[in-house]
Amino acid sequence: MRIPFLLLLTLFSGAIHFENPLQASEAGPNIILFIADDMAWNDCGAYGHPHIQTPNLDQLASQGMRFDNAYLTCSSCSPSRSSIITGRYPHATNGAHQLHNDLPADQITFVELLSQAGYHTALAGKLHPRKTTADRFHKIYGTGAKETGGCGEWVTALKECPADQPFFLWLASTDPHRGYQPDTIPEPHTNSHVIVPPYLPDVPEVREDLALYYDEISRLDRYVGEVLKQLETSQQADNTLIVFISDNGRPFPRCKTTIYNSGVKTPFIVRWPGIVKPGSTCKQLVSTVDLAPSFCAAAKVAPSDRFQGVSMLPLLTDPEKPVREYIFAEHNWHDFDDHQRSCHSLHFNYIRTTYTDLPGTPPADAVKGASFQAMLKLKEQGKLNENQLYSFNVPRAKEELYDVVNDPHEMQNLADDPLYSSQLENLRTRLDVWIEETGDFTPDSRRPNEFDRVTGNRLPKVKD
Known part of the structure; x- marks a missing residue:
């Protein structure tokens, strides 16, 4: 069925367009994007969890804006990240819509646009997908020692930013991704700290599993705090826009890889001194596909006409006025x-x-x-x-x-x-x-399973 053009204009992407609330004469800020790996939206103190130890995330929210209806475009690691960096939905990235698929070289990213405008760009921590993504940044740092949860090079990346350039840092943890180890933090969470969602059975095995997951969130929180401390030490905090998100929901049944709220709803905290009111909240819809145009708007860089998101900057100064009606x-x-x-x-x-x-x-x-x-x-x-x-x-x-x-x-x-x-x-x-x-499609054929659905063990490769 053909949909009338006027209806398309009204309905596409659910976006409502507003002007950038910042004056064109203002210089662009430094920008830091923190990305947790498999963290549910409400598994931290800032979103009301009474027991998970996240003092630094809680502080970040108290100094900035907490978004209560922020969503990912996909609850799957590499497609979610490819969508974030391109400002496009996973199926529209020319092949990066499935797990582990590389981001094609023809895809324009906001990182390149910031670089062309004079920003120093660096990635520290998890890089997924690897091929062609690394080429978008001036410098790539590793994950650091295993016990750092992928955050071991974050402060180094910040310290090594050139003094005469604004910077963009993509700081990506491997926490709280599986597999879990005991004693990740000095004071581990116990079964009594756990809140079991109703779609999981409340049994000791589940509580123990969630407690270990909580521990990795707390380890991630520690390294967020170290970056915040370094920003204060280097006197860069007041001119740095910070966004904290996750790439998908918690790695438990009916969460990660689903498009329920438990899969695609994300923590989304923004701190920008002088722009965002400390301790504020926003209940309007935002999507991580909106980050690319938003970062470009903040940096006074022209966005790509291939971006499919909308700038959410108006919400930072007027959180009651929506920028979109729907997310996908x-x-x-x-x-x-x-x-x-x-x-x-x-x-x-x-x-x-x-x-x-x-x-x-x-x-x-x-x-x-x-x-x-x-x-x-x-x-x-x-x-x-x-x-x-x-x-x-x-x-x-x-x-x-x-x-x-x-x-x-x-x-x-x-x-x-x-x-x-x-x-x-x-x-x-x-x-x-x-x-x-958006040119969405259903594949012509099914892709074989790579793992057994009962054991999780890798299956033998299917010969052509």
Whole structure:
């Protein structure tokens, strides 16, 4: 069905365009982007968790703005990062939409635009995808020693920034990615500190698994603090824009690789002295596809006309005025094949699944994890409830609709409820427009699984 052009203009991307609130005469700031690896949006004190030790993230939020409705375009590591750096949705990156796929050389990134405008650019920590991404930065630093969780070179990268240039730093942790080790931090979290979401069974194995995950978040927090301290020491804090996000949700069943809130909702904290009101919050929708145009706007650099996001800078000074009405997310191959799309408003999340014949198996590292292995045993014993069976059930629903305000864990699918038919039809239409305008596609063939869905062990390669 052809969608009228005027409707396309109204619906595409859900974006509402506003002018940059900053004056053109102001110089661009230094910019730091912190990226956690597999951290859920609400697993820190700044977002209300009562037990996870995150004093530095909490301080960052108290000095800046906390976004309560920030989303990723994909709950999968390399596609999410490729989307962030290009300002494009994963399927629109010419091949970087699946896990481990390299970012093609023809993709324009905001890092290159900042570099051309005189910024020194560096990446320290996790680099994924590796090929062609490294070429976008002036300098690449490693992850440091294993016990630093990928953050060991962060302060070095900051100290080595040239004094006569503004800088952009992409500081990427490997925490809290699996696998987990005990005694990651001096005072480890215990089972009593854990809050078990309702889609996971509340058993000791799950609590122990989550406690180790919490420990890695606290280790990450420590290194965020060291960077903040160095900014103060070098007297650069007042002229540095900081953004903290995660690349996808926690690596547990019904989280990472899903397009539920547990997969694609992200912590999103912005500190920019003199621009952002300390201790403020924003409840408007933002997407990580908006970071590229936003960083360019902050640096007074012309954005690429290939960016598919919108600048969120207006929200930094007026958090009540929306810049978009809808956000969109996708899930493609990640260890196991899948194809899902979603359209999210402030009140509802609409999910469309193409491969309904496949179960929602979590990533292979989570399959090997203690939580999923415990769930396999509980399933055999008939001790999992309906929402805890997501990873196993087939067929899955082709359409799902959730009231994320009144049902934040997305437990009750409203897609077949006639009371919500208008909301369902609206989000269907919005998603159809986005699919058409961004050139989205369903692959012609299925990609083989790389791991076993029960053990998480790598499968033999399929010969051509």
